[in-house]
Amino acid sequence: MPDTLRPIRALPDLLVSQIAAGEVVERPASVVKELLENALDAGARRIEVRLEDGGMRRIAISDDGCGIPPDELPLALQRHATSKIASLAELEQVATLGFRGEALASIASVARVQITSRTAQAPHAHRIDTFEDGIAPAAGAPGTTVEVLELYSATPARRKFLKSAATETAHCADALRRVALAHPGVAFALWVEGRQTLSWPAGTWMARALEGLGDDFREAHRVVDAQAGPLQLLGLLGLPTASRGRPDRQFVHVNGRFVRDRLLTHAARQAYSELLHGDRHPAYALFLAIDPGLVDVNVHPAKTELRFRDPQAVHRALQQVMSEALRAGAAEHPSLQPARPWTAPMRPAAPGATQSALALAFGAPPGTAPAGWRTATGLPGGLASAAEPVPGAGGAGGADAAVGEAASPAGDAAGSPPLGFALAQLHGVYILAQNAHGLVLIDMHAAHERVVFERLKRELDQGPPAVQSLLIPATFRADPLEVRLVEEDAATLAALGLDLSVLSPGTLAVRGVPAALADADPASLARSVLSELREVGSSRALTEQRNETLATMACHAAVRANRRLTLQEMNALLREMESTAGADQCNHGRPTWVQVGMAELDGWFLRGR
């Protein structure tokens, strides 16, 4: 500690701006976002973006908006100078994208900025240049062009954090996509190093969303158009066939502003939970309109976070509207029917149909019966006499059930553990087991996922998980963002038990995985953790979002459908389920197993009536 502190003094303006810039202008894409928002606030109908060297050398954004009067040009660059709000009352009702009067000042503190602008009345344009004095007449159509040159050249420490031009260009294009999705009535065009790479004409929100969401989306989506309480909701919801391995096509806009809001994403995830498997991410574009007085956007410097006055109501409304839209679609699309409730199992129409229904249910051709199925004595068709187990995958007749002896014959099942002993595997999806009450059906993947998830959670509670080093590292091709995450978030990855390293600019190697996930495919496990980190940020991946992160990981280690398990493996899973708290539900809240009692089975066969 120094003997005496230096006297307190106000920071110089430039330093204040540079500190603020750290938050507002994180990278070229943030400049693009701010300039696009300014153009939209100015009422532009057409906006052109030009990037050179990933935006690090030059970002130029031209609009045909209202322009800035020449005498106000210096003010535009001044901190806390804005034309958009003048009072607290206006702040609370803010409807423009900008309002802090901070963006241009922040950008100007870390780059050279030139603004050329002309209002509708002015005979010609004027230009201001932060590297020159005064305002000079200039050529130009009505509207504004803002050029940002040599970003961060004066703050080299920050420049070091930037990645390759290609990566930064990709981020800029993402920023443009997000803004453009919310403003379909405005035409957008993008040039990268002088070459036009995107041109979206003005059109309907739906046309724009279809352009922004990609081709598989075109054929597979539902439209939402609903009013729920104070919330007006428009959107396109991708169906499962348009789902993705990464959550990179989820666009949520509130009052024309792209937001990353946990509450809204959570509501969406819940709405999809019935339809989508845990490792798939839906694609959707949502446009919420809400009275600006009911939402506070002044929470985060980049304005991507919100605070709703009544978050529960918004969550409820969004989830309900989305679920309904997705379910309504399901009625027309049989492949999307929700699972038949287990309390109403399929019954044969008539006693005579029993045999074929049975054969169907077990995937066995008529005339063969799984060994261990001992209750069907006396039925015609050789069911009782077939002593041979149905062959496995390679077997004739398309039999698809791995079948073996029940560990405990039907007669003495009374002393069996709660979930009983495995009998067989059905279509690579369910385990059939026999317990004291009758038949138990287990959703193999969901149950295993849950067990692994709980195991991971327990381990992490006690520190970094045990790491299983891979004898041969698994390598995979990675995009620049993934490489960057590995370079910058090594600590987070280590805390999750992942040992990753950069092999080359486009290749990553997995050298170790959490021991609890030793069975997972290392590359796809690593990929999905990286995509989770990218989505939620590494600090949240270990805190608020930890369970989501672990669920993603567990999903990779869980046995996949169609993997043939031995009876021993199946029984091991049942025992583990019994000793895992919360194993009755999968990570998405669905049951992992159901009991079909003997009485119910008897009922199907009209026995004992």
Ligand SMILES: Nc1ncnc2c1ncn2[C@@H]1O[C@H](COP(=O)(O)OP(=O)(O)OP(=O)(O)O)[C@@H](O)[C@H]1O
């Ligand atoms: N493209 C543009 N067309 C017309 N006026 C503009 C344009 N860009 C900036 N301005 C003017 O410059 C002012 C300052 O812009 P700046 O982006 O720094 O702040 P802001 O948009 O008011 O608030 P925020 O910091 O939240 O973005 C704006 O209030 C607006 O009057």
Ligand SMILES: [Mg+2]
């Ligand atoms: Mg602004």
